[in-house]
Amino acid sequence: MKPLYEVYPIHIENSLTGEKEPFSPVQEGRVGMYVCGPTVYSDVHLGNARTFTSFDLIFRYFKHLGYKVRYVRNITDVGHLENDADSGEDKIAKKARLEALEPMEIVQRYTVDFHKVMDQLGALPPSIEPTATGHIVEQIAMTQAILAKGWAYESNGSVYFDVNAYNNDGGDYGVLSGRKMDELQAGSRALDGQDEKRNPADFALWKKASPAHIMRWPSPWGDGFPGWHLECSAMSTKYLGDEFDIHGGGMDLKFPHHECEIAQNKACTNHNGARYWMHANMLTLNGKRMSKSTGNTILPGELFTGTNDLLVKAFHPSVVRFFMMQAHYSSVLDFSNEALLAAEKGHDKLLAAWNTLQQASAKGGQGFDVQAWKDKCYSAMSDNFNSPILIAHLFEAVKFINASEGGLAIAAGDLLKLQQTFKAMIFDILALQGVEDQSAHKDALDKAMDLVIELRAQARTNKDWGTADLIRDQLKDAGIQLKDGPEGTTYSL
RNA sequence: GGUUCCGUGGCCGAGUGGCUAGGCACUGGUCUGCAAAACCAGCUACAGCGGUUCGAGUCCGCUCGGAACCUCCA
Numbered sequence: 001m002k003p004l005y006e007v008y009p010i011h012i013e014n015s016l017t018g019e020k021e022p023f024s025p026v027q028e029g030r031v032g033m034y035v036c037g038p039t040v041y042s043d044v045h046l047g048n049a050r051t052f053t054s055f056d057l058i059f060r061y062f063k064h065l066g067y068k069v070r071y072v073r074n075i076t077d078v079g080h081l082e083n084d085a086d087s088g089e090d091k092i093a094k095k096a097r098l099e100a101l102e103p104m105e106i107v108q109r110y111t112v113d114f115h116k117v118m119d120q121l122g123a124l125p126p127s128i129e130p131t132a133t134g135h136i137v138e139q140i141a142m143t144q145a146i147l148a149k150g151w152a153y154e155s156n157g158s159v160y161f162d163v164n165a166y167n168n169d170g171g172d173y174g175v176l177s178g179r180k181m182d183e184l185q186a187g188s189r190a191l192d193g194q195d196e197k198r199n200p201a202d203f204a205l206w207k208k209a210s211p212a213h214i215m216r217w218p219s220p221w222g223d224g225f226p227g228w229h230l231e232c233s234a235m236s237t238k239y240l241g242d243e244f245d246i247h248g249g250g251m252d253l254k255f256p257h258h259e260c261e262i263a264q265n266k267a268c269t270n271h272n273g274a275r276y277w278m279h280a281n282m283l284t285l286n287g288k289r290m291s292k293s294t295g296n297t298i299l300p301g302e303l304f305t306g307t308n309d310l311l312v313k314a315f316h317p318s319v320v321r322f323f324m325m326q327a328h329y330s331s332v333l334d335f336s337n338e339a340l341l342a343a344e345k346g347h348d349k350l351l352a353a354w355n356t357l358q359q360a361s362a363k364g365g366q367g368f369d370v371q372a373w374k375d376k377c378y379s380a381m382s383d384n385f386n387s388p389i390l391i392a393h394l395f396e397a398v399k400f401i402n403a404s405e406g407g408l409a410i411a412a413g414d415l416l417k418l419q420q421t422f423k424a425m426i427f428d429i430l431a432l433q434g435v436e437d438q439s440a441h442k443d444a445l446d447k448a449m450d451l452v453i454e455l456r457a458q459a460r461t462n463k464d465w466g467t468a469d470l471i472r473d474q475l476k477d478a479g480i481q482l483k484d485g486p487e488g489t490t491y492s493l
Numbered sequence: 494g495g496u497u498c499c500g501u502g503g504c505c506g507a508g509u510g511g512c513u514a515g516g517c518a519c520u521g522g523u524c525u526g527c528a529a530a531a532c533c534a535g536c537u538a539c540a541g542c543g544g545u546u547c548g549a550g551u552c553c554g555c556u557c558g559g560a561a562c563c564u565c566c567a
Contacts, residue, residue: 020509038567051567091565179496179563228565250567255496257566281498282561291566326516327506332499332560339505342517349516352530380507388507392515402531465526472528483530492530 003066008378015277025245031062031069032244034236039076040110041095045297047283047290051250054280054329056123072239073126077107078133078215117300120317122431132231136217139226139234143205146267155196157208157222163201177255229260247274251281284334312337318433322347325387325430351434353398360408367409368400374421453489
């Protein structure tokens, strides 16, 4: 039997070429994917979470189609500078000084927080989660290789990538972001420490550590620490090879971070790193991008508990995920209470339909073309991971499911196919989280609810509307909704 | 100032030149003791102005508005 990825071949919008291209992996049946992870110096905010949720969707879909996927997502725990890649203070070290903690204590705390949030959002852990500090040796070796190539130079204990030398040697700095060298130079500001560089566009591969700098490692150029861009080149090629399939990250990393990565990779491996570069778009708040540095943020934890003045209520992580999945990963998504509330209704409707579908029976007929529907669902996802279209198709099925009473008008085999596909889409791929149907509790609850519903039915028979409505309202407050239908009353959580 | 991108109905958001996106909200109806849920029907669109085309939300140009990047950022 053909693997699903041959039935529904994937097309990916490649940032490197600007085109939507058929996906063809380096190795048949395998996918190597690297995504730039967070810098763990503060709580991950919702915008960060969107990027990783987007790539979780992509990771899950590749796996679902039958690919063996190695998904590498790093933790940046050093080398990410505060103001400027060449002169600023290390973010981790700065935070550590402020809170009087060891740098690794900061790293640990926020790494744990990050993992917790991603778990709540239903994201699978990556296959490998390497840290920058765990790959100092590789980064030094890479710096040496670039020096040997003549595309870097040492200056006052630091090593910089020589962008002009790279370009004069056939390099194409700017290939990803569409920037031209002369524009970059015209637009760059006069920054501290620039005098060490030959060209304002040059970027640090290795930075000399000042005597007070805590995070430091010995190197051929003296004690120092790696530049930010280098870690991703080192770790991606170490675990995925010189040329791998997908490199992802937030749109804001396209320039300069990914541009620098490509230059470094070209120097060391003669490849761009990844064949397909993918960029997840920003989540905006009040029309502006969420950002740690500007304070325009909502934390996932605040969203899940409702503890933020911007929020009217708490939202379940699954609702938040659904909200994100309703927009395409490459589009800017604007956050608002209204949008979350709308998403919550849709989310609940979708999951309610799944509960109905699980218990549905088939009465035969051709009321719904299940195979065509299934094809549309997969085609949407294979078309550059278009989750909004997938969700639109899911709601077509919801309409059919809800409209059917006394059994779905399809053959038994089609019902099974509908159930399997529906389940795969909402749980395996979109990774929504349904109400836990833990059978032991469920049985007990069912019995209790049967009793309550019976009592209320008696009250209604006696036209004791007060009692009947009291039961209904109290249950509603407890999160249980009664539905009076022609065939009796049912309930849902 | 430069690079890239966006501007879709009350709101959020898909739309690869020709065929109903979808969700939420709203209106009417069915059902109901009343609701809720569900279903049926309806309802508002493609920022503006030109151009290409038999035909444009979709391509091109201009204008207006917004965003990201150009400095750490998912």
